[in-house]
Amino acid sequence: MPAGHTRQPRQTRLIVSLDTKDSGQAIAWRDATAHASPMVKLGLEFTYAQGLEAVREVAGTRPLFLDLKLHDIPNTVASAIGSLARVRPAMLTIHASGGRAMVAAARRAIDETFAEGERPLLLAVTVLTSLDDDALHETGVESDVADQVVRLGRLAVSAGADGLICSPHEIRLLRAALGDEPVLVVPGIRPAGSAVGDQKRIMTPAQAHAAGADWIVVGRPITRAPDPAAAAAAIAAELSA
Numbered sequence: 001m002p003a004g005h006t007r008q009p010r011q012t013r014l015i016v017s018l019d020t021k022d023s024g025q026a027i028a029w030r031d032a033t034a035h036a037s038p039m040v041k042l043g044l045e046f047t048y049a050q051g052l053e054a055v056r057e058v059a060g061t062r063p064l065f066l067d068l069k070l071h072d073i074p075n076t077v078a079s080a081i082g083s084l085a086r087v088r089p090a091m092l093t094i095h096a097s098g099g100r101a102m103v104a105a106a107r108r109a110i111d112e113t114f115a116e117g118e119r120p121l122l123l124a125v126t127v128l129t130s131l132d133d134d135a136l137h138e139t140g141v142e143s144d145v146a147d148q149v150v151r152l153g154r155l156a157v158s159a160g161a162d163g164l165i166c167s168p169h170e171i172r173l174l175r176a177a178l179g180d181e182p183v184l185v186v187p188g189i190r191p192a193g194s195a196v197g198d199q200k201r202i203m204t205p206a207q208a209h210a211a212g213a214d215w216i217v218v219g220r221p222i223t224r225a226p227d228p229a230a231a232a233a234a235i236a237a238e239l240s241a
């Protein structure tokens, strides 16, 4: 960067997570938050309850973040991505802890299945935001969360992931390790005063923006709010303040 040049703050956008079993509810939240969330995110709860046809219907003409967190042997993950092609996702998730061969197989499956220009971003979950150091150690991982996120982040990006899912606490570490290019999608977001629930590594929308998130993912603080449209608008305003 030339001397004297100040880097523009990165734009951070909101994705509302439509976590419900019910199509009518998902559509109501989608429409109530459309002004604030450019992407429609559907995950395991909705997809297992309603199936892929309903996923496509709820996404409608909007870009779809399909969060199914694939984690299996490379052949199965690659084949599953082939089966997901018909819902035309704009973003897909896998678990980085599935290992290099699995991430690389997902990359190849996307490149072979989707035409150029229609390929979803391949996002690798590093360490779930519901885990803290103790919970991670209990699984047999001796590293602390921060080190494990950077290790898995390097592995996933070098194996072909376009971006990573991480908590807001690891954004700066990942930017220092991997630069500006990987897309960082960040759940574990809690506006000041909202219920934390099962999340462990949290920050406010403004803090995640300041740290350099490309996207923040917010579910219950919006969908369980008395007025989801107003809650989403308030978060979007926090991101552009």
Ligand SMILES: O=C(O)c1cc(=O)[nH]c(=O)n1[C@@H]1O[C@H](COP(=O)(O)O)[C@@H](O)[C@H]1O
Residues within 6 Å of the ligand: 017, 019, 043, 067, 069, 093, 125, 127, 128, 129, 130, 165, 166, 187, 188, 189, 197, 199, 217, 218, 219, 220, 221
């Ligand atoms: O892949 C994800 O989106 C994800 C990864 C992660 O580490 N933590 C995490 O919370 N998520 C998802 O982000 C959303 C967060 O929802 P809330 O905790 O209700 O805001 C849920 O749909 C989670 O499945």
